[in-house]
Amino acid sequence: MEKRMDLTLRSPMQMTHLLYLSQKLVQVESDIQFVKEGVTCNGKSILGVISFFLSMKKGELFTLLVEGSDAGAVCNQLEEWFAQRQEAEPDQWEQEGTEQVLEAWREAGSKWTPSVRMVAKSYFRSG
DSSP: OEEEEEEEOOSOOOHHHHHHHHHHHHTSSSEEEEEETTEEEETTOHHHHHHHHHTOOTTOEEEEEEESTTHHHHHHHHHHHHHHOOOOOOOHHHHHHHHHHHHHHHHHHTTOOHHHHHHHTTTEEEO
């Protein structure tokens, strides 16, 4: 069974939320992907989930794709989980750390060798 759902990020994701989310997604049978603007993220990859959601801002849309025998239940649980995310302002350390990670990610991406790009494709797939 395959389920597709469009969701809106109600509040910026904090690292603790992302770690909890990726821990829970690894435990389900279905394949899970998050899609935004042609970029697809493997929902069971902690690096993919962190990179995907840390770059998103409040109110941005993304698509959830779930394929597997438990797809319906997984979609319902994720829809509820994302709806419950309360808006919380990151503290100074978390904001500074997020900015540093994003800057390092952008800088590293411009210096990747072809072999590193190939490995990164397991976390992100374009178009």
